[in-house]
Amino acid sequence: MDIQLKRGTLDICVLASLLNEDSYGYKIIQSLNGVVDISESTLYPILRRLESSDCLTSYSVEHNGRLRKFYSITDTGRERVKEYLQDFKELLQIYNYIAKEVKK
């Protein structure tokens, strides 16, 4: 996939994985397995970016004697996901046009 396209998409994927429940680093990577390929080093800057743009917040929970960081989507984050889907619908119209022209 084109790298520019991928960048924005990965951010949204991470947000989407938090839509229905809060999650933590390792679990986010696992849930995206098969959808997009994301490594620890790719995920970290995404989480930083989303947190500084107020799309998510974080909190720590104790687990097996250590602290595990959980991420939670915010209303701004949910808006971002909605916007993405809207943008994508428009993109789909453009895609259909191009595909039609190619078929001719």
Added chain:
Amino acid sequence: MMLNEYLGMIKDQLDRRNINEDEKEDILQYIEEMITDRAENGEDEAEVIASLGTADKLIDDLFPDTKAEYVEEKDIIRRKNISFTDVKKIDIDSTNYDFSFAVSDDDRVYVEYDSDEYLSLDIRFEHGVLKIDQHNSIQGIGFLFTSLSKMFSKKGSDSARKYEAIINLPKYRDLKFDIDNVSGDMKFTDIAAADIKINSVSGDLYFQSCDFAKLKIECVSGDIEMNDVTAKDKCKLQTVSGDIRAEELESKEIRTETVSGDVEVLIRGERSDTDVRVEKPLNETTSRVDGSRYLKIETVSGDISWDFTN
């Protein structure tokens, strides 16, 4: 590799870069959590660590803006380039790097330096202190042995390979310097700073149009040359055989001391306003005017020449 060992290497890499303390804590926790979670879920801890790659590559991936970039290749000496913000103090420990200090266009401190398989600079940034240490590889130590003999023969041994570091700084008056250099020369152009402390053996020091609060220099055979320098509160220049030449030097308290080095100073300001004390065996001059400033020149066998602009 064990988890703690790897985390130690990560912390080490983080300290070398311009990353703030909270961020460092954050990333260390993140990496530890990730490795432990994967291990808890059946993966082998050592294999997980191996899959993350070396500490410096991992930090490069996570913080690409802090990578030390290679600017150019000069023969086999490579030029490296790195920059920092919010530097409060610069601490340098070097043997033979020549340092040039000039002003940068913004509020970042830029360090550009030569590096090869013999010598390099170890640069760390922690709690506002930029620590620059010369790093000698095993071959580098051998190389220094041979250049050590050259160091005591001809000054400015041109036959020895030159290692240069250029540091561009913001004109930030509260900046402090603590420099220890052996044979490397140092040049300061247009620099403003608070306290500067320099220890040199044979390296020469040049200052052009600088503005300091306090300046303290100790040299053995290195020469000190100044033009248009203000060390507002205090200026202490000490050499053994190095010469001291200052033109348009201004300070409330100037002390210059040599054993055999020559002293030639032109002080900016009023003679009538300065207490002067010149000490040379069998040749002393004292002029007490209860002035607001103080000048002291002391030597054993050097020649002394001093004057005021007014």
